[in-house]
Amino acid sequence: MLVVDDLHAGYDASEVLTGTSLTVKQGAVVALIGANGAGKTTTMRAISGVLRPSRGRVVLDGKEVQGLDASRIARLGLAHSPEGRKVFGPLSVEDNLLLGAYARLPKFFGFKAAAQADLDRVFELFPRLKDRARQAAGTLSGGEQQMLAIGRALMARPKVMLLDEPSMGLAPVIVQEVFRTIRRLKESGITLLLVEQFAKSALEVADYAYVMERGRIAVEGTPEELGRNERVIAAYLG
Amino acid sequence: MKRVLLLRGAELVVFALLATVPLVVVNPYALGLLTLLAIYGILLIGLDVTVGYLGQVNLAHVAFLGLGAYAAGLAVTKFGLGMVPALAAALAVGLLLGALLALPALRLEGPQFALATLSFAALSTTALNELEGITGGAQGLSLVRPPLFGHALTPALFYWLCMVLLALVWMVMRNLLSSQWGRAFEALRDSPIATDAMGVGTYYHKVAAFSLGSGLGGLAGGLYAFNFQYLQPQSFVYDLMIILLLGVVLGGRKSLWGAFMGATVVVLLPNLLSNRLLFQIFSGAGFALALVAGLRGLVKKTTRPFQAFAPVVAMGILVVGGFFVENTEDWRKGIFALMLFSVVVGLPEGLMGFLALFLAKLFRVPPAPLPAPSDLDAVLPPRDQGDGPLLILDDLKRYFGGVKAVDGLSMKVRAGTIHGLIGPNGSGKSTVVNVISGLYTPTSGRMSLRGAALPEGSLNRVARAGVARTFQNLQLFSELTALENVMVALKGVYKVPLPLVLLGFSRIEERRARADALALLDLIGLKDQARAKAKDLTYGAQRFLEIARALARKPDLLILDEPAAGLAHPDVVQQIEIIKRVNARGITIILIEHHMDVVSELCDRVTVLDGGKVIAEGAPDEVKRHPKVIEAYLGQASGSAPSNGAEPLPA
Numbered sequence: 022m023l024v025v026d027d028l029h030a031g032y033d034a035s036e037v038l039t040g041t042s043l044t045v046k047q048g049a050v051v052a053l054i055g056a057n058g059a060g061k062t063t064t065m066r067a068i069s070g071v072l073r074p075s076r077g078r079v080v081l082d083g084k085e086v087q088g089l090d091a092s093r094i095a096r097l098g099l100a101h102s103p104e105g106r107k108v109f110g111p112l113s114v115e116d117n118l119l120l121g122a123y124a125r126l127p128k129f130f131g132f133k134a135a136a137q138a139d140l141d142r143v144f145e146l147f148p149r150l151k152d153r154a155r156q157a158a159g160t161l162s163g164g165e166q167q168m169l170a171i172g173r174a175l176m177a178r179p180k181v182m183l184l185d186e187p188s189m190g191l192a193p194v195i196v197q198e199v200f201r202t203i204r205r206l207k208e209s210g211i212t213l214l215l216v217e218q219f220a221k222s223a224l225e226v227a228d229y230a231y232v233m234e235r236g237r238i239a240v241e242g243t244p245e246e247l248g249r250n251e252r253v254i255a256a257y258l259g
Numbered sequence: 260m261k262r263v264l265l266l267r268g269a270e271l272v273v274f275a276l277l278a279t280v281p282l283v284v285v286n287p288y289a290l291g292l293l294t295l296l297a298i299y300g301i302l303l304i305g306l307d308v309t310v311g312y313l314g315q316v317n318l319a320h321v322a323f324l325g326l327g328a329y330a331a332g333l334a335v336t337k338f339g340l341g342m343v344p345a346l347a348a349a350l351a352v353g354l355l356l357g358a359l360l361a362l363p364a365l366r367l368e369g370p371q372f373a374l375a376t377l378s379f380a381a382l383s384t385t386a387l388n389e390l391e392g393i394t395g396g397a398q399g400l401s402l403v404r405p406p407l408f409g410h411a412l413t414p415a416l417f418y419w420l421c422m423v424l425l426a427l428v429w430m431v432m433r434n435l436l437s438s439q440w441g442r443a444f445e446a447l448r449d450s451p452i453a454t455d456a457m458g459v460g461t462y463y464h465k466v467a468a469f470s471l472g473s474g475l476g477g478l479a480g481g482l483y484a485f486n487f488q489y490l491q492p493q494s495f496v497y498d499l500m501i502i503l504l505l506g507v508v509l510g511g512r513k514s515l516w517g518a519f520m521g522a523t524v525v526v527l528l529p530n531l532l533s534n535r536l537l538f539q540i541f542s543g544a545g546f547a548l549a550l551v552a553g554l555r556g557l558v559k560k561t562t563r564p565f566q567a568f569a570p571v572v573a574m575g576i577l578v579v580g581g582f583f584v585e586n587t588e589d590w591r592k593g594i595f596a597l598m599l600f601s602v603v604v605g606l607p608e609g610l611m612g613f614l615a616l617f618l619a620k621l622f623r624v625p626p627a628p629l630p631a632p633s634d635l636d637a638v639l640p641p642r643d644q645g646d647g648p649l650l651i652l653d654d655l656k657r658y659f660g661g662v663k664a665v666d667g668l669s670m671k672v673r674a675g676t677i678h679g680l681i682g683p684n685g686s687g688k689s690t691v692v693n694v695i696s697g698l699y700t701p702t703s704g705r706m707s708l709r710g711a712a713l714p715e716g717s718l719n720r721v722a723r724a725g726v727a728r729t730f731q732n733l734q735l736f737s738e739l740t741a742l743e744n745v746m747v748a749l750k751g752v753y754k755v756p757l758p759l760v761l762l763g764f765s766r767i768e769e770r771r772a773r774a775d776a777l778a779l780l781d782l783i784g785l786k787d788q789a790r791a792k793a794k795d796l797t798y799g800a801q802r803f804l805e806i807a808r809a810l811a812r813k814p815d816l817l818i819l820d821e822p823a824a825g826l827a828h829p830d831v832v833q834q835i836e837i838i839k840r841v842n843a844r845g846i847t848i849i850l851i852e853h854h855m856d857v858v859s860e861l862c863d864r865v866t867v868l869d870g871g872k873v874i875a876e877g878a879p880d881e882v883k884r885h886p887k888v889i890e891a892y893l894g895q896a897s898g899s900a901p902s903n904g905a906e907p908l909p910a
Contacts, residue, residue, distance in 0.1 A: 056829050058797025192681075
């Protein structure tokens with residue numbers, strides 16, 4: 022569903038990605054782990070077009086999308102839930118969610134009706150968001166904002182979802198909830214690329230995993246294989 | 260050293276060349292242009308302080324030029340003063356009115372600040388126009404250039420006077436901007452909150468910078484008056500302001516050379532417009548430059564198509580227009596607008612930024628070597644704060660409207676310990692930190708440090724009382740280097756008073772400051788990246804740097820707000836090591852953290868908050884078993900909670 026081949030990207034003079042290649046199969050949850058500065062978030066940004074890759078290919082559902090604007094790539098079926106959540110603070114929870122479906126909805130009238138089924142689905146997944154549907158997103162707690170960011174990405178009915186650091190800055194009890202959610206999404210058949218600092222937890226839910234080091238993939242394999250890899254254990258699993 | 264010599268050499272050569280001009284050039288018109296160049300040079304250096312260093316849109320600068328001009332003019336015509344007192348009056352008017360405008364205006368941000376300066380400019384033009392009894396109103400004010408020390412000033416002598424003043428301003432500003440003052444200006448542009456929290460008074464520095472920039476505007480105004488010997492309020496309106504902004508942006512912000520190049524453009528522009536052939540050559544050259552730069556950017560994939568083509572189109576309009584337009588001067592506002600647009604889009608760093616890159620490649624001068632780090636024991640002496648409580652919070656409350664974010668918190672932090680503060684998201688931890696550090700005023704309750712009441716509601720005063728903090732959402736000075744980030748916060752090093760700083764006497768203490776800051780960078784393992792801009796560091800390194808910067812305050816109490824958030828396992832291990840090292844020097848620490856393994860590893864005692872109240876307190880192991888804590892925070896199986904995959908951590 023998503024193929025990344027020899028991707029190069031960076032900021033100003035410094036190249037962060039030096040030839041990243043990875044594959045996410047339909048219906049798979051793939052984890053991307055590694056140290057800070059290894060290029061995980063940059064990989065996500067280069068895939069979704071927020072950052073323009075300088076070389077390499079990104080193939081989404083059989084179509085090359087590298088170099089396209091982020092909004093085009095989103096319309097082609099990729100949803101990026103960014104690091105730090107980035108919800109639209111002053112807008113209500115419901116408006117945040119509707120914006121997630123923006124590309125699919127009629128522009129002037131009846132957009133809420135058109136999105137109702139998806140709204141219901143997200144509210145079912147996160148009942149707490151339903152209670153706060155009219156509340157400004159900026160006033161939610163960190164955990165609720167993370168739920169909202171995931172919900173907003175789901176609203177687009179994406180072919181592939183990128184989820185960057187969903188546990189960052191959250192209390193342990195909320196982190197557990199986030200991973201329960203990811204597990205439920207996985208059961209519903211979502212195709213997901215997950216960047217996560219909690220490497221152990223990420224490997225528990227993933228079908229396949231990549232370890233990044235200095236801008237490229239250093240090790241890859243199923244969670245079981247990585248769990249047997251001495252070097253990975255030492256560096257990332259403790 | 261070589262780099263400095265090269266720069267000083269370039270300055271000397273340029274000024275020496277400029278000084279010989281009147282000996283060679285006899286054309287009075289050319290000499291007049293060069294005199295204007297010196298005047299506008301001073302003017303733009305002043306504007307660069309607010310626009311470049313403070314990063315504010317300042318539309319009042321043209322008013323200070325006008326006010327300075329009239330101050331000098333009136334000093335001569337009404338009070339019969341000489342050249343020197345008249346120029347001093349122009350400078351003083353700029354400094355004073357600049358400070359007066361800055362006091363209220365700098366409480367505003369962004370567009371509001373721009374509007375405030377715009378209205379000040381409108382107001383001062385109106386005043387100059389309507390106070391006919393004093394200024395002569397729209398009739399204008401004629402004056403005769405007074406003698407200097409008894410010598411009548413010929414055009415050549417006046418030119419030299421202007422150049423000498425430009426050179427003086429250049430030196431003084433270079434000294435100032437390369438000292439702690441310049442760093443403070445840049446720091447408060449990047450993060451006013453952190454600047455205050457590092458004990459560098461944000462507001463004070465902002466007002467000082469604005470007043471200084473306006474003072475230079477006034478001084479330039481004085482010279483302007485004696486250059487033209489005739490003043491009209493209409494000369495100082497927003498048309499000129501746009502050209503001045505164009506000059507600063509085109510020349511390159513935050514650079515004396517940039518201001519100088521900008522002044523060249525400002526002086527030459529009117530002449531370009533009055534001569535069709537010159538204008539066509541100029542716009543053609545601009546078009547070619549934009550095209551080459553745009554294509555190069557596209558091929559190298561450093562620019563997006565819009566950024567590459569927009570300036571080409573804009574300059575293309577100028578070229579085509581040059582053939583059709585009857586009189587280019589009628590179109591001057593449109594022409595300036597197109598040029599400003601092209602520069603902002605295509606050359607955001609300005610001509611100087613572009614040239615600097617090019618020159619750096621050409622000369623490849625290595626930067627001056629850094630001094631050897633100071634002895635850490637001298638920078639951050641190990642201390643023994645005794646055994647008693649360092650910080651006492653008593654029934655602390657902070658409400659936001661109806662929300663009780665902190666609701667009656669009492670807590671004692673023992674000296675020399677690491678005290679953990681944990682709780683679910685929204686439990687009030689961050690609010691507690693913001694109240695202690697002075698970002699918020701408590702609704703009620705008492706706080707004391709070492710038995711003395713802690714100042715309330717002022718980041719700056721709390722910082723000076725000996726509390727330093729880091730920020731959960733990084734608040735580094737992103738455009739400054741790692742070293743400079745630490746140097747901004749250094750306490751007890753900068754003692755040279757402002758007048759001596761202007762004369763360049765801060766160099767001695769700068770060396771010491773660099774060595775001290777390096778010692779702190781060494782402590783967190785970033786010594787080798789001292790010259791990297793904070794924004795270019797990896798996320799982990801940025802988190803470490805926050806701590807080094809806070810340590811530069813030499814604090815009694817250090818508050819760490821989620822120092823391990825977002826860090827991967829290897830960095831978490833390093834962060835723990837750093838915090839241990841800091842604590843070993845006797846610094847008391849309050850640690851807010853969600854990684855329970857970090858908390859267990861580091862903390863002597865832990866307070867757990869929920870809903871703004873304490874629900875448990877004790878040693879980490881006790882707290883972890885507390886049923887309320889498990890329910891509200893840790894989740895059912897605290898042992899197997901996602902633990903960053905890092906449990907147990909190596910000691």
